[in-house]
Amino acid sequence: MDDRLTRWTVVAGIGAGALVTGFDPMTGNWLTEASASEVPHDLPWLEGRVRLDDAARAAAADDFGHLVRHRPLAVLEPGSVNDVAVMVGYCREHRVPVAARGQGHATGGQAQVAGGLVVDMGTLHGIDVRDGYAVVQAGALWSDLLRATLPAGLTPPVLTDYLELSIGGTLSAGGLGGTSHRxxxxxxxxxxxxxxxxxxxxxxxxxxxxxxxxxxxxAGLGQCAIITSATVRLLPAPTSARRYQLFYPSPTALTADQRRVVREERFDYVEGQVQAAPGGSGHRLYLLEAAAFDGTPADDAGLLGDLSYTRGSEQAEDLTYFDFLNRLAASVEFLKSIGEWARPHPWLNVFLPGTGTDSLVASVIEELRPADIGLSGVVLLYPIPRRRLRAPLLRVPGEELVFLLTLLRTASPGAADPAVMVEANRALYRRVQAAGGTQYPVGTIPTTHADWRRHFGPWWPRLAAAKRAYDPAGILAPGQGVF
Ligand SMILES: Cc1cc2nc3c(=O)[nH]c(=O)nc-3n(C[C@H](O)[C@H](O)[C@H](O)COP(=O)(O)OP(=O)(O)OC[C@H]3O[C@@H](n4cnc5c(N)ncnc54)[C@H](O)[C@@H]3O)c2cc1C
Known part of the structure; x- marks a missing residue:
């Protein structure tokens, strides 16, 4: 008996409507919920396995948003890249939709597929670090890649705030972080x-x-192909980071200094956040978070002296480069311990044109009640010069400087209903569009086909042509709702 057969713990009779629930290597019989005549005889051999069990399908019908649930017919755990190719080819033939899944951290069902095949990329996680670049399989996490490159004195140039996202997942969206301004x-x-x-x-x-x-x-949202590996550029890695947190009384004061430090490339790392002021007064504080890498000794006066933050509010600390990049890990553990990590997350992520940012952010913050964002909800505001964002499908406003605004809503107990939050996202997205902004499509914003055409703008015809050429049966990543 072919040894590979035994690895088919469960097989979906996709396409033929049959449900094959397993292969019994002892008897040589298929275990099936349907009649033998319905079992497709042309299922390809795989080095990995296809799972049809409830646990695998239920997990693949969920994501970090916990709002959309599309149950797939089966989940592929590929044992090789060839498995991905073979099964996608098979699905194309049988007109079965397919979605790659990294960590399932998009929040609107983007990695889900009703009645189709989810390819769990987690089994493809090899990393090969070379001189100045790494070849990394798409299911690896950015934290894995960073841990692999640091011993060689190298680092990916840009890391997301949360490092436990897959390479393929963020490369399908964009992948932004505090060094994106550089x-x-x-x-x-x-x-x-x-x-x-x-x-x-x-x-x-x-x-x-x-x-x-x-x-x-x-940044093509998985529409034309599944990424199996990426060759990514590496830079010499810093060893330390001096982290600054500077607080401002208004969004305008914050963005004025963000614009300045980004223009001057004064720091290696620049982000921003809106926080509730301590004491429950309802006031907000506006945080500029910045870091200087490998500064010895750190020139605090030179870096901060002419900035307009509230004097006395500043905080500074020295961290190793890895600990700085991984600084969210402790908060994530805390959020898991209090249950917030598992709650619905109707997230909104949008790019604003630099000139409209101050007024839009001011009014959004003015209107935002605690119940609209939840107990652990966070508002982020990152400045990024547009010239740094070169990938054509990462759609950003056509101004010199853009701001990434994110409302990381959590439907905590006592907060607004998740459906209300999603509706608020939709309404805010409309305002953002009217102001010349775009969405960063990783969140929970109901988006119509017309919205997508508008989103991709001049690149829509090229994306549509690539879709026709590379996914002619239209089976890939339906959860994005683009086509
Ligand atoms: C806690 C948290 C923090 C985050 N922080 C940041 C941040 O700092 N910066 C930032 O830019 N984003 C951030 N994000 C958003 C995140 O980058 C995206 O949601 C990303 O797509 C998630 O990666 P994933 O591996 O979970 O992908 P999934 O959610 O599994 O997939 C997302 C989409 O990509 C497709 N896809 C997945 N793998 C592949 C592949 N190999 N080939 C083709 N398509 C594929 C899926 O089909 C789906 O359409 C954050 C999200 C969370 C939940």
């Missing part, structure tokens, strides 16, 4: 990709090779 998004630091297209073809693409596919995949 190095762009994670998608701007990719040299080459290996992908499986919607026809089941395994292909390598780069700016010089199948450039149309390369540009359609980076």
């Amino acid at each position: 190095h762009g998004a994670q998608v701007d630091n990719v040299i080459e990709l290996e992908v499986v297209t919607g026809t089941g073809e395994r292909t390598v693409c780069s700016p010089a090779r199948h450039a149309d596919l390369f540009h359609a995949v980076l």
Whole structure:
């Protein structure tokens, strides 16, 4: 008996409507909920396995948002890239929709697929660090990559705030962090990709090779291909970070200094946040979070002296580079311990044009009640020069400076109903669009086909052409709702 058969713990009779629940290696019989005649005889051999059990399908029908639930027919745990190619080819033939899943941390069902196949990329996590770049499989986490590169004195140029996201998941969206004002998004630091297209073809693409596919995949929301590995640029890694937290009385005061320090490239790392003032007064504080890497000795006076934060509010601390990048880990553990991590997260992520940012943020914050954002909800505001964001499908407003505004809502006990939060996202997205803004599509904003056309603007025809060429059956990533 072929040894690979035994790895098919459960197989979905996708396409034929049959449910094959297992293969018994002792008797050589398929275990099936349907009649034997319905079992497709053409299921491909795999090095990994296809799961049909309830636990796997229920997990794949959920994500960090806990708002959308599309139950797949089966979940592929690929044992190799070839498995991904073989199963996508099979699904294309049988017209079965397919979604790659990294960590399932998008919040609006983007990695889900009703009645289709979810490809759990987590089993493909190999990392090969070379001189100045790394070849990393798409299911690896950014924390894995960072841990692998630091011993070689190297680092990815841009890391997301939360490091436990998959390479493929963030490269499908963009991938932004505190160094984006210098190095762009994670998608701007990719040299080459290996992908499986919607026809089941395994292909390598780069700016010089199948450039149309390369540009359609980076920030392309999984529409044209599944990323199986990425060659990402690495930079010499700092060893330390001096972290500053500076508090401002108004959004305008905060963004004025954000604009200034970003323009001057004064810090290595720049972010921003809106926080509730202590004491329950209802007032807000506006935080500029910045870091200088490898500064010895740290020149606090030179870095902060002419900024306009509230004097006496500033905090500074020295951390190792890794601890600085991983500083959210402790908060995440805390949020898990109090149950907030598992609650619904109707998140809104949008890019605002620099000129409209102050007024829009001021009015959004003015209107935002604690119940609208939840107990552990967070408002973030990051300044990023547009020239740093080069990947065409990461759609940002056409101004020199853009701001990423995120309302990380949590439906805590006592907070607004999640459906109300989602509706508020929709209304705010309309305002953002009217002000020339775009969405960063990782959140929970109901988005129509017309919205997507508008979102991709001049790039819509090219994305649509790439879709026709590389996913002609239209089976990939339906959870995004783009096509
Ligand atoms: C706690 C938290 C913190 C975050 N912080 C940041 C941040 O600092 N910066 C930032 O930019 N974003 C951030 N995000 C958003 C995050 O980058 C995106 O939601 C990202 O897509 C999640 O990665 P994932 O591995 O969970 O992908 P999933 O949610 O599993 O997938 C997202 C989409 O990508 C597709 N996809 C997944 N893998 C592949 C692949 N290999 N090939 C093709 N398509 C694929 C899926 O089909 C789906 O459409 C954060 C999200 C959370 C929950």
